[in-house]
Amino acid sequence: MVSRESKKPVYTAFQGFTFVEVLVVIVLAVLVIGGIMLAFTQFRRGFTQGEETGITLQESGMFLARLRSDLINAVPDHRLPASQWRESVKVTPNTLSFTVYTGESDRTSIVEYRYDPGNGKGSITRSEGGTRARKLVNGRIASLTWSLGSEEITAKGTGSGTRRLWIDIRARFKGEKTAGIKGREFVLATKLFPARLIRGLN
Amino acid sequence: MNNFLRYISCRGVTLVEILVAVALLSTVMIPVLFSFTAGSRGLAMSAEDLTVHTAAIELLEQVMAAPFDLVPTGTFTNDGIRDGQPLSPTTPLRYRISDVPGIERRLEIAEISKNGRICMKKVTVTVTLTSGDATTPSRSFTLKCLLAREN
Numbered sequence: 002m003v004s005r006e007s008k009k010p011v012y013t014a015f016q017g018f019t020f021v022e023v024l025v026v027i028v029l030a031v032l033v034i035g036g037i038m039l040a041f042t043q044f045r046r047g048f049t050q051g052e053e054t055g056i057t058l059q060e061s062g063m064f065l066a067r068l069r070s071d072l073i074n075a076v077p078d079h080r081l082p083a084s085q086w087r088e089s090v091k092v093t094p095n096t097l098s099f100t101v102y103t104g105e106s107d108r109t110s111i112v113e114y115r116y117d118p119g120n121g122k123g124s125i126t127r128s129e130g131g132t133r134a135r136k137l138v139n140g141r142i143a144s145l146t147w148s149l150g151s152e153e154i155t156a157k158g159t160g161s162g163t164r165r166l167w168i169d170i171r172a173r174f175k176g177e178k179t180a181g182i183k184g185r186e187f188v189l190a191t192k193l194f195p196a197r198l199i200r201g202l203n
Numbered sequence: 204m205n206n207f208l209r210y211i212s213c214r215g216v217t218l219v220e221i222l223v224a225v226a227l228l229s230t231v232m233i234p235v236l237f238s239f240t241a242g243s244r245g246l247a248m249s250a251e252d253l254t255v256h257t258a259a260i261e262l263l264e265q266v267m268a269a270p271f272d273l274v275p276t277g278t279f280t281n282d283g284i285r286d287g288q289p290l291s292p293t294t295p296l297r298y299r300i301s302d303v304p305g306i307e308r309r310l311e312i313a314e315i316s317k318n319g320r321i322c323m324k325k326v327t328v329t330v331t332l333t334s335g336d337a338t339t340p341s342r343s344f345t346l347k348c349l350l351a352r353e354n
Contacts, residue, residue: 047239054246062253069260154295163270167299187250190301191257196268203270 046182053184057141057176061189064125064137071112071127072168072195074101077202086164086202090195092149097168099198103129116145122177138174143186145172150192164202168193251332255344258303259330262310263346266326269296271352274324276314281307307331315349324350 018026077089078100090099098113110130114137117124123142128134151166169192176184262284266274275291286300300308308330315323331343 044239047243051242051246054250058246058249058253065257150299152297163273163295165265165268167265169301171301185246185250187254189254189257190303191261192265192299192301193261194264194268194299196264199268 049182050184053176053182055184057174057184058187060138060141061172061174061187065189065191067127067137068097068114068168069193071099071101072193073197074103075099075195075198076102076109077198087149087151087166089198089202090149090166090168092147092168094146097147099195101129116142116147118142118145141174141176141184143173143175145170147171165199166195166202168195251342252344254303255306255330255332255342258301258306258308259328259344259346261301262298262308262330263326263328263348265299266290266310266312266328267348267350271324271350271354274312274326274350276312276324279310279312281309284308284310305333307333322352326350 075090077086081088090097095116095118096113097116098111100109101112102108103110112127112129113131115126115128117126119140119142121143122140123138123145124136124140125138125142125145126134126136147168147170149166150169151164154163154165171188171190173186173188175186273294273296275294275296277291279290284298284300286298286302288298290296290298308328311325311327311329313325313327314321315325325347326349327345327347329343329345331341333341
């Protein structure tokens with residue numbers, strides 16, 4: 002096309018694109034869109050990991066807080082003979098149970114924590130008085146062991162000796178809601194001392 | 204004028220314009236990236252906080268569960284706070300401590316007297332996180348509690 006004013010060829014917006022231009026645009030578009038997609042996928046993956054880690058932390062913290070709260074209210078089982086004071090807390094590989102004082106009905110009931118290993122995605126359920134089972138940790142425990150520790154020391158001024166017992170917990174938490182996207186793993190190891198129960202035993 | 208407009212519409216983008224656009228985009232994106240990193244760091248700190256908090260309660264609870272007369276007074280540092288070790292030479296009580304790497308414990312027990320009689324003991328547990336790198340300052344968590352004489 003030739004302009005009447007300058008008599009020189011002028012490229013207008015209607016000239017179209019060359020094959021090379023189209024190729025360059027396609028390559029650039031693919032690079033940009035690919036980069037954005039990659040960044041978005043990474044961001045989403047990171048977000049899911051963070052969310053999973055957050056929920057795992059929340060559930061593990063809630064489990065520990067709930068267990069500690071129950072142990073604060075733990076009392077000796079008066080049906081047991083004094084020589085069997087260690088039986089105040091019953092521990093098996095999958096269950097942990099003890100007697101607690103319940104303020105609601107002004108009596109005692111048995112609290113049980115049940116661990117279901119679930120093939121590496123373990124859960125913990127708490128029930129009180131055989132009812133009201135509630136899942137505290139849902140499929141976020143890679144491994145868990147709990148055991149009962151006890152000792153009886155003889156000391157001046159304490160005629161029958163000093164009895165102590167504690168629950169030794171070691172758990173490895175790891176959340177995996179979406180297949181392949183796992184939350185940050187962390188290990189929690191602690192010993193819980195039921196102070197009121199210990200005082201009741203002495 | 205008509206040719207000028209055509210020239211404007213077809214002239215493309217200069218390097219300076221691209222650089223300005225990239226700089227603006229970077230300015231917008233950097234805070235977004237930082238916020239994501241901060242969120243990730245926040246989660247890691249929450250996990251550390253839970254560990255440190257749990258370790259502090261573990262030490263405090265066992266002292267609080269012990270008979271008043273058997274709880275020794277003094278300052279006990281991390282080297283002496285080991286599982287199975289006695290709290291002090293004057294007491295038969297022994298520490299029951301879980302193995303948690305990357306933390307240091309410190310225990311202080313002080314007597315509180317009233318009318319010449321020891322009526323309470325102030326127990327202070329400090330747990331310091333030591334696993335942080337040199338750039339981040341170590342964080343401490345302190346729990347305090349009073350142990351009362353019951354007789």
